[in-house]
Amino acid sequence: MSRAGAEVRVGAVAYHPRIVTIWEAFLGHFDREGVSTDYLLYSNYERLVEAVLDGDVEIGWNTNTAFLALEQRLGGEARILGMRDIDAQFATLIVTRRGEAFGEVGELAGKRLALGSRDSGHAAILPLHYLRDQGLDAASECELVRFDTDLGKHGDTGHSELRVICAVAEGSADAGALGEPTLAAFRADRVPAVADLEVVWRSPTYYHCNFTALPSLDGALAQRWQEALMSMSYDDEHMRHAMDLEGVKRWLPGDRAGYESLAAAMKEG
């Protein structure tokens, strides 16, 4: 059956070839749940946001920064249809070389702080925001070492965070910021650079990605699609592999509560 007539088109950013594997499996799930769905891939989140606004797709699978950009264009009326369990409890970590931990964030003043892509909420925007909250204006008080790789992908690829931890490990930075799940993945993959790094600081938790739709999306359709998403089970052998690739164990309905800090940070510019 052609998907040209699918009821719902979801836009996502192709930050890795596995996105195709994930969405092909997800389409099978939505088919089984009776909500025919198709996916369109974009090379960057800015284009995805435009696609949602232009009605090229009904739903965008957005990072937190993309969601807020969309939210701003819609005057705060974007509709959240779901998020991963890890999106509801995201945090940023700061690592140093073993034995070089600091006690208070103020001790980072004058040091070299490595950050990931400047459009990444978790690897650049939010660490600066939370450090400022805790009394350190890192932009002026630290020497920022930025790794602006894969701009437009909002840090999804993890490449900039790999550069961050390598910079700290080899001594070209004194501390570095990266997402919690990214460090967990580096540990699981036995990435050599993290072996002698320690976590010295953890941010408050915030929200990350979500499925966003325009407020004009048909309510009944939105609800059917959301219910189908929520019914996806990690115990379903057809879905486990794709869910592992997507980093989700359970889908949550999502809400706005965890986006305030990033909204404030983006205003701070």
Next chain:
Amino acid sequence: MSTARRLEAGELELGGGLEVLVAAALEGMRAGARLEVITPSRSTALELPSWARAAGHEAVGERIPPGGPYAVKIERGPFARVLADALPGPGTAPQLRGSGELHTADLRSAQEVPAQVEAAAGFAPLGAVAERGAPAFRWSLNDRDALWADDVAELTEQASAAQWDASRDVPWEAVGGLPEFIERAVSQVMTFIAQNEYAALYVPAGFLADVNPAYPEMLMWLASHVHDEARHVEVFTKRSLIGGQPSYALASTELSLHTLLDERDFSGAALLLNVLGEGTFLDLLRFVEHHAPDAATRAAAALAHRDEVRHVHFGISHVRRRIATDPDQRAALIGAAERRAEKLTEMSGLSPLLTEGLTVMAAGSLQPAELASGAAAVRGLTETMEDNRIKRLRAAGFDHRDARHLSDLHTPNLM
């Protein structure tokens, strides 16, 4: 709320072994139960919640006091790590033989070999519980009775124990100095045998990758069969080449072997190859061993004969079992032999080149008296082959009339 189990991390960190300890502790707990990990490392304590989430659990509390020690409470998540039924309790382990050996025939302990297995099943070794969600295979040989021989595991055992080396176990230095006409005769006979051994390799190899992995004894058997034949191709090719006299790969032999490969039913192939073809070759190899003009030829024939005994035994054992469990198979198997014979009607007998080669080998000379006795030996071989073929067919479960009929249908090419 239940009290949490405690786990002292000691000096272990995530990525450095702590994850193994915590995962093992959580694995043995029910969903919702809690584990408190105590660590002297603040860094580890800060990382544990995200590790727990990534592993499908939840961090439900933490204590990060200045100076430590630190504690993170993890609630076990609801997900099974492996999508499969829980592993059964410890089972009956296979028993060792008195000599301390662990035989393939004993791997299933008292478990029956399943009569049918799932065509889509994957490579789950005996005793393993298969996880759901694996890609589906499409094996075509999924019925025990269509494959089995009761002693297949024991034959596999014998095959492993009887391996030999065609480079080192044959006294190659013994070749040389033969009169040219004898060397040419030997080369022709060796080439003929090697040509047939190719087919004996391709036939089991053609079935090997169709066998369901739930029958590992069968896979081991066929793999040993293929490996044996590869060595036979090797040893007879080497014997032909080492004497320096080229010889012909005959078209009539190719025709016969081509029809052997046409048989796509496992039992039909077992009858045609193992019982009839390799059975007949047992007598040929014995003849070559007896009349070999040098020790290398003698050793090659003797070593190959040892393997062929196993292959013939398997064929007889399988066909006998197949007919006993499904009497309709008797007619089906005779049909396979008849179909093949119809394709070989133009073959009238063994190639003269081969008959002459065998005669010269047996004669050892071109003197009339010796040639006459060589020719008599070859006639004797033909009679022996026929007598023994009928005996093997009787052992495989055919009555005398059918055995004679099948023997008469057998290819003049011997295999």
